[in-house]
Amino acid sequence: MFDKNAKPSPQRQRQLDRYKQLVERLSPNSDMGKGLFRAYWVGGAICAFGQFLQEAGKMWLGMNNTAASTFCSTVLVLLTALLTGIGVWDKIGQYAGAGAFVPITGFANAMVSPAIEFRREGLVLGLGAKLFTIAGPVLVWGISTSVVVGIIYAIWPW
């Protein structure tokens, strides 16, 4: 009845070509250099701020290395949660792309953002479940890979 491999009629083909041109013309022109520059400076700035938090923790709050790096990720996560809540993070994310979502801030935003959005579906299956929409897969694959590494390491330590 309908052969999807059949060549489209010339008329239909013209239509398809026109549509393709239209899509190309209208889709936002993602200027590569600009995107990379934005990702670089925002991502770099977030990491430098993290470094600052660590050093500040060690210098002024008397933390050891472990406590200082915990302090760093906790503060970054807290700030991201706040900025996501008041709607500012969306703008940073749009501007910086991977510069915003590759650092731990992206992990935090990926949890908070769907949790806020789906909160009206309830505290358990809305907020509770949607916190893990993206964090879930990240944890599943990260933890599973690390368990495999651990098992190999337990058998053949290197």
Place this chain on the structure above:
Amino acid sequence: MLWNLLKAFVVGGAICTLGEVLVLKTKLTPARILVGYIVAGVLLSAVGLYAPLAEFAGAGATVPLTGFGHALTNGVKKAVQEIGFMGAFTGGLTATAAGIAAAVFFGALAALLFKPKAK
């Protein structure tokens, strides 16, 4: 201290830029890139390539999600050295407990306090 901040900026920026290249060139979704980054971090750390980078760049290497993978591997190796085989199951989450607990707690709190924004 300024020198450390600069190193974190340069290396952290480079890791993020690599992610942006993936976004622009491959049309992978951010979720897939994040999963790829954490798995890459675990594996790079397992073969010993990530530790020197973390040593050099500090937060520039540990704040990106690859650093989360690095922490998982470090924790697992340390736990295996301490308690043997079962450490493969305890080490990763022990080492990353703070980051995960903070993200869960502040995430839940933010979702309770803030209303969804009209898009």
